[in-house]
Amino acid sequence: MDPIKTEIVVVGGGPGGYAAAFYAADLGKKVILVEREKRLGGVCLNRGCIPSKALLHAAHTVSSARESEARGITFAPPKIDVNKLRAWKESILNRLSGGITQLAKARGVQVVHGRGYFEDSRMLRVETEEGQQLINYDHAIVAVGSISAMPKTFDLGNPRIMTSQEALEIEDIPEKLLVIGGGYIGMELGTVYATFGSQVVLVEALDTILAGADADLARPVIAHARKMFKEIRLKTKVGKMATRGKQIQVEFDMDGKKTEELYDRVLVAVGRSPNADDLGLENTKVSFDDRGFIHVNEKQQTTDPAIYAIGDIAGGVLLAHKASKEARIAIEVIVGEDSAFTDVTIPAVVFTDPELAWCGLTEAEARARGIEVKISKFPWTASGRALSFDRPDGLTKLLIDPDSERILGVGIVGTGAGELISEGVLAVEMGATAKDLALAVHPHPTLSETIMEAAEAFYGHSTHTIVRKRVE
Amino acid sequence: MDFKLPPLGEGADSGTVVNLFVKEGDQVKKDQPILELENEKAVATIPANAAGTVTKVYVKPGDKISVGQKIIGLSDGGAAPAASAPSARNEPAPEVIQTGRAPVQTPSPEQADLDSTDVGSGGGLSPAAAPSIRKLARDLGIDLTRVRGSARGGRIVLEDVRAFIQRLQRLSTQPRTATPAETPTPAKPAAEQIDFSKWGPVNKKPLSPLRQVIARRMSENWSTIPHVTQFDSIDVTDLNALRKKYAEAYEKHDARLTLTSFALKAVVEALKKHPIFNASLDEAAQEIVFKEYYHIGIAVDTEAGLIVPVIRDVDKKNLIEISKELETVARKARERKVSGEELKGGTFTISNQGGIGGAHFTPIVNKPEVAILGLGRGALQPVVRNNSIEPRLLMPIGLSYDHRVIDGGSAARFVVDLLAAFQSFKAGDVKL
Numbered sequence: 001m002d003p004i005k006t007e008i009v010v011v012g013g014g015p016g017g018y019a020a021a022f023y024a025a026d027l028g029k030k031v032i033l034v035e036r037e038k039r040l041g042g043v044c045l046n047r048g049c050i051p052s053k054a055l056l057h058a059a060h061t062v063s064s065a066r067e068s069e070a071r072g073i074t075f076a077p078p079k080i081d082v083n084k085l086r087a088w089k090e091s092i093l094n095r096l097s098g099g100i101t102q103l104a105k106a107r108g109v110q111v112v113h114g115r116g117y118f119e120d121s122r123m124l125r126v127e128t129e130e131g132q133q134l135i136n137y138d139h140a141i142v143a144v145g146s147i148s149a150m151p152k153t154f155d156l157g158n159p160r161i162m163t164s165q166e167a168l169e170i171e172d173i174p175e176k177l178l179v180i181g182g183g184y185i186g187m188e189l190g191t192v193y194a195t196f197g198s199q200v201v202l203v204e205a206l207d208t209i210l211a212g213a214d215a216d217l218a219r220p221v222i223a224h225a226r227k228m229f230k231e232i233r234l235k236t237k238v239g240k241m242a243t244r245g246k247q248i249q250v251e252f253d254m255d256g257k258k259t260e261e262l263y264d265r266v267l268v269a270v271g272r273s274p275n276a277d278d279l280g281l282e283n284t285k286v287s288f289d290d291r292g293f294i295h296v297n298e299k300q301q302t303t304d305p306a307i308y309a310i311g312d313i314a315g316g317v318l319l320a321h322k323a324s325k326e327a328r329i330a331i332e333v334i335v336g337e338d339s340a341f342t343d344v345t346i347p348a349v350v351f352t353d354p355e356l357a358w359c360g361l362t363e364a365e366a367r368a369r370g371i372e373v374k375i376s377k378f379p380w381t382a383s384g385r386a387l388s389f390d391r392p393d394g395l396t397k398l399l400i401d402p403d404s405e406r407i408l409g410v411g412i413v414g415t416g417a418g419e420l421i422s423e424g425v426l427a428v429e430m431g432a433t434a435k436d437l438a439l440a441v442h443p444h445p446t447l448s449e450t451i452m453e454a455a456e457a458f459y460g461h462s463t464h465t466i467v468r469k470r471v472e
Numbered sequence: 473m474d475f476k477l478p479p480l481g482e483g484a485d486s487g488t489v490v491n492l493f494v495k496e497g498d499q500v501k502k503d504q505p506i507l508e509l510e511n512e513k514a515v516a517t518i519p520a521n522a523a524g525t526v527t528k529v530y531v532k533p534g535d536k537i538s539v540g541q542k543i544i545g546l547s548d549g550g551a552a553p554a555a556s557a558p559s560a561r562n563e564p565a566p567e568v569i570q571t572g573r574a575p576v577q578t579p580s581p582e583q584a585d586l587d588s589t590d591v592g593s594g595g596g597l598s599p600a601a602a603p604s605i606r607k608l609a610r611d612l613g614i615d616l617t618r619v620r621g622s623a624r625g626g627r628i629v630l631e632d633v634r635a636f637i638q639r640l641q642r643l644s645t646q647p648r649t650a651t652p653a654e655t656p657t658p659a660k661p662a663a664e665q666i667d668f669s670k671w672g673p674v675n676k677k678p679l680s681p682l683r684q685v686i687a688r689r690m691s692e693n694w695s696t697i698p699h700v701t702q703f704d705s706i707d708v709t710d711l712n713a714l715r716k717k718y719a720e721a722y723e724k725h726d727a728r729l730t731l732t733s734f735a736l737k738a739v740v741e742a743l744k745k746h747p748i749f750n751a752s753l754d755e756a757a758q759e760i761v762f763k764e765y766y767h768i769g770i771a772v773d774t775e776a777g778l779i780v781p782v783i784r785d786v787d788k789k790n791l792i793e794i795s796k797e798l799e800t801v802a803r804k805a806r807e808r809k810v811s812g813e814e815l816k817g818g819t820f821t822i823s824n825q826g827g828i829g830g831a832h833f834t835p836i837v838n839k840p841e842v843a844i845l846g847l848g849r850g851a852l853q854p855v856v857r858n859n860s861i862e863p864r865l866l867m868p869i870g871l872s873y874d875h876r877v878i879d880g881g882s883a884a885r886f887v888v889d890l891l892a893a894f895q896s897f898k899a900g901d902v903k904l
Contacts, residue, residue: 338610343598370528370545371597404625406600431600433625 003134004110006032008334009124010141011116011279014042016311016323017143018100023331025107032135033109034116034126039097040104043145043312044320046093051168052188054089056351059195063353067390080196082170089170118280121306125280139306139334142286142294143323144279146272146312154180154268158243161266164189174198174264178250180238182209184350186269187221190229191353193267200229201263203236203252212348213356214363216377217413220393221352228353241266274313289315298340300330308334322346345428349418354393357421360428361399361409373399373408376434378454380414382464385445391415396450398434400458405433407455416447423451434458474530474542475506475521486538487516487812489531490681494544498526506543507531509812510685516812522546533681536617601628609633642756682777693839698875701834701846702883706894708850709865718902725904727795731867732770732824735847736794737901738893740766740787743820746886750819752840753877760877769818769838770798772805773828779805780838782818791902826850831868843873845890 010021013035021033039046065075104111112135114128124135148163159166160174167189175198179190182204194200202209202225209225209232210218226232239251239258247262274292281288285304287295293315300308308330311323325344332339347359366373380386380394394414401408410424427437437455442448456462491508494500505517528545531537599616601609605628609616612633619636621628668674679687708731715729722729743750743766752761766787769780781801786794804810821838824847835846848868855864871890873883 338613340610343606370530401597401625404600406625406627408597430602431621431625431627433627435624 003123003136004032005136006030006110007138008032008141008331009034009116009135009137009139010143011124012042012143012145012311012313013037013040013100013111014143014145014311014323015044015320016145016327017042017141018104019324020141020143020310020327020331021109022103022107023328024334025109027331027335029331029335031109032137033104033111034124034135035111035113036115038113039093040100040111041093041097043147045096045100047165047168049320050096051089051093052164052192053351054092055085055168055170055192056188056353058085058088059192060353062195070390080173082172086170089168116279118283118307121284121304137306139308141300141327141330142276142279142281142302142307142309142313143311143327144275144313145323146318147275148185148268149271149273150268151270153240154238154266156241156243158248160243160246160248160264161241161268163268167193167267176263176265177201178203178248178261178263178266179269180266181269181271182206182211182232182234183269183271184210184352186267187225187350187352189267189269190225194228201231201233201261202229203233203238205235205237207235209234210350210352210356212362213350213358214397214411217356217358217395217397217411220354220395220413221350221356224353224393272312272318274315276313291315298342299333300326300341301333317346317348319346319348345425347421347425349421351418354391354414355417356413357417357424358411359409359421359425360407362411363399363409366399366409371408372402374402374458375399376454376458378450378457378462378465380447380450382453383445383447383450384464385447385449386414388445389415394447394450396420396454398437398451398454398458400434405435405458407432407434407437410451412450414447414450420447420451423448473522473524473546474528475544475546477509477518477537477539477541477543478521486536489533489535489537490685492529492531492533494526494529496526496529500524500526500546505809508681508808509537510681516810516815517808518543518812520544520546599628600626605630605633612637680776682779686777689839690836693836697837697839699834699837699872700875700880700883702871702873702880702887703832703869704871704887704891705853705866705868706891707855707864708867708894711894711897712850712865714897714899714902717899718904721904722792722795725792725796727792728799729791729795729902730798731826731847731850732798732822733791733795734894734897735822735824735845736768736770736783736786736798737791737897738890739768739820739822739845741893741896742886742890744787745889746882748878748882749843749873749886751842751877752819753842753874763819765819767817767819769821769841770801771821771823771835772802774806774808776808779808779810779815780818780821781805781810781814782816784817792904820844822847826867832870834870835872837872837874842877843871843886846870846872 007030008024009032010017011034013033017033018040021031024031044050062078065078068074101111112126112128112133114126117125119125122136124137124140126133126135148165150163154161164185173193173196177193177198177200179186179200179202182202186202187210190200190202209222233254235255237253239253242249244262247264248266250261250263250266252259276292276294284307286307287303289295294302294309294313296302296309296314300310300314302309310326310330312318314326316322326341329339329341345359347357350356361371361373363375376398378396381392386392386394391414397411398407399409407427410421410427412420434455437452438459440452442452453462453464457465457467460467487509489507490510493505493507500506500520500523502521502523503519506520508517524546526544527547530542530544600621601616606616614633614636616628619628619632622632623629711734715731715734719729747762750763750766754761765785767782767784768786769782772779772781781804783794783797783801801814818838818841820841821844823835823844825833826847826849829849831848833846833848835844837844846869850865850867852863853866854861855866871883871887
């Protein structure tokens with residue numbers, strides 16, 4: 001087959017890759033999108049953000065039915081048909097993925113399914129079902145993402161030892177589930193399985209859960225998880241695992257003290273690894289860091305002038321919305337605009353129960369960078385809206401520059417924090433001051449009021465909470 | 473406690489750090505120099521406002537800093553330094569490729585008296601501005617740290633960017649070495665690299681920060697001011713005799729009576745008669761600013777390079793006061809202890825090479841002044857006086873001036889009056 005000539009080829013059809021391809025097409029470029037799998041959407045749509053949120057939503061129904069008892073409304077105990085649950089989840093993914101395929105078609109983006117392999121800095125070979133297709137490009141964007149890390153010692157080839165990918169397939173609801181890793185993936189999926197009835201034990205090697213978040217924000221999440229999970233073990237390492245019939249025997253190491261337990265399933269959620277193997281990038285001038293992520297500069301350019309990298313494979317925070325932002329930057333740079341990933345506020349959301357979200361500076365980061373901040377908090381125990389649905393375990397926190405009163409960071413823990421954080425992102429991006437947030441009227445009764453009241457608390461006059469007067 | 477950049481005076485609110493004298497963990501005394509800041513006229517030292525241990529250094533050489541910005545953290549009790557390395561946020565990889573347009577080089581602070589404030593409170597905060605404004609600034613190559621925000625909390629809004637561009641434009645229409653609006657690299661066009669070692673052994677020394685400042689200023693002054701130098705020679709035979717006669721008496725009062733002391737007085741006499749030589753050209757306002765004070769800069773030759781401290785109100789001081797002050801400032805300049813304040817506000821400069829040697833030379837006008845007087849070494853020369861040849865002590869002078877502001881006739885008249893002033897010193901003027 002003769003090589004196809006294109007201006008831009010995007011390798012990887014996840015939220016970074018398809019965003020890049022679509023934007024390039026919108027700007028009038030000839031684009032080819034190469035995706036290894038049948039479905040577009042990448043990890044986010046197929047094995048990450050979307051299916052986990054669908055399952056969390058399903059789990060929420062179960063927990064709210066249970067909580068209704070205290071309000072005088074009782075239901076029969078839930079019966080869970082995992083096949084139907086899985087099919088429902090799949091239907092969502094198909095719908096979304098189909099939507100992306102249609103959007104690609106409508107834009108004239110050619111989608112080639114198959115494994116991409118770089119022959120050199122200007123040529124990509126794709127192994128499609130119909131044979132090999134060579135693509136000669138001016139610019140390539142590598143957006144191949146990351147995969148769940150599976151340490152060699154855990155990889156027994158036993159399907160009961162799962163990563164998030166398999167856990168999201170919900171083969172069954174195991175009676176006893178071990179979650180290894182107290183990051184957001186372990187916490188989110190632990191929540192799903194615990195709600196559906198598994199006895200969940202979560203182990204974490206560090207002495208804290210959700211290490212990236214400020215401690216005061218992580219606290220309500222941990223408190224709730226301790227109630228939902230059978231146990232959370234900190235500073236505990238998993239030594240080795242072995243297959244014991246239909247169970248897994250797991251050896252724990254807690255401060256040198258070794259114990260063994262049996263589990264029906266194990267979820268390994270210890271991080272994610274770059275997905276750049278077998279791409280032929282060694283035939284280009286692209287270089288990698290020691291963890292295997294591609295080196296890029298703030299313009300998403302790799303060390304090969306024709307090749308850009310975006311999303312997880314380019315390192316940094318592994319978040320879909322970061323990938324989409326980088327997609328825009330890469331395309332803008334390719335079409336000759338002066339664009340760069342500088343001063344971009346990337347919000348983080350953990351979809352635990354309660355949700356945890358932050359943007360801009362965290363307290364830890366402010367300390368590390370020597371940035372002086374004033375902190376203003378509004379506890380949700382004072383929010384009428386939070387009390388109305390029995391979840392006062394929330395906190396809204398603002399990090400404020402004491403001189404300009406500019407909002408440098410926002411942290412929220414509580415139900416719906418993921419939706420609320422966007423106002424924080426806007427405030428940080430706009431360089432809004434605490435006064436701006438305090439003066440903007442927020443509707444009552446909503447959780448968004450907690451942001452306004454936290455800003456008011458900075459000035460010592462929050463309506464629903466007593467604050468020490470500011471001494472200036 | 474954080475030590476912030478104190479007010480610099482004379483409307484200056486920023487400068488570039490050229491040298492940093494302290495590091496974390498250092499003990500500093502009050503008034504000990506912390507750093508050298510380049511602004512307005514030259515390099516000035518910024519002394520500590522209190523004693524203590526340096527817990528944190530917020531700036532590094534090359535940083536543009538503004539009044540009120542944190543320089544160092546000081547603990548008075550010698551507490552443990554509470555510093556940790558800043559963590560990179562969202563920075564996946566080091567800059568590996570240099571491409572794209574370089575930002576427009578905005579004029580340096582002394583060219584454009586642009587309001588430059590650092591809105592952030594240190595720690596590398598970016599200026600507060602909406603994403604749309606930041607994008608616009610990036611497209612236009614404008615460095616937002618140099619734009620003063622007018623909205624609440626110092627936030628930069630569209631009007632601020634517009635006002636900034638208008639000022640830039642106004643300034644760029646005035647004659648000056650403007651950096652080209654778009655250059656492929658941030659650096660100036662690179663001079664051809666010559667391998668001098670081809671022809672014999674060489675050794676290399678980096679350009680010191682002060683030397684860089686001098687180089688930049690000199691080339692800017694030289695290329696933006698149309699210079700004319702008026703030469704003459706002054707008969708200082710009698711003046712030198714007068715000086716020798718009283719030198720000893722001055723010595724007893726710890727003062728060295730030099731020709732420079734007389735030059736200061738003589739220059740002020742001439743300046744009073746020719747105020748245009750004591751003026752400045754305000755390019756932005758298209759006005760000539762006549763100064764009703766006489767602050768004379770004295771070029772001091774130091775090991776590190778040229779420094780020009782200013783002696784204030786020379787017209788109100790007598791010879792002994794001037795002589796003493798001359799010695800003090802020269803010493804401070806050599807020890808690099810001259811404060812920023814002492815380098816500013818000059819209305820005219822004298823460069824006296826007489827102590828070293830040489831005759832006529834063409835000094836470069838010290839912007840924003842409009843004229844400078846260069847004095848050479850006095851030498852005995854045959855002079856025709858009263859129809860006979862006499863040996864007289866003649867001092868060569870060169871008066872450089874800004875021809876935009878001063879005409880040749882004015883310069884000639886100035887020199888005539890200057891000569892007269894040099895020759896009119898009487899014993900009564902010198903006697904203590």
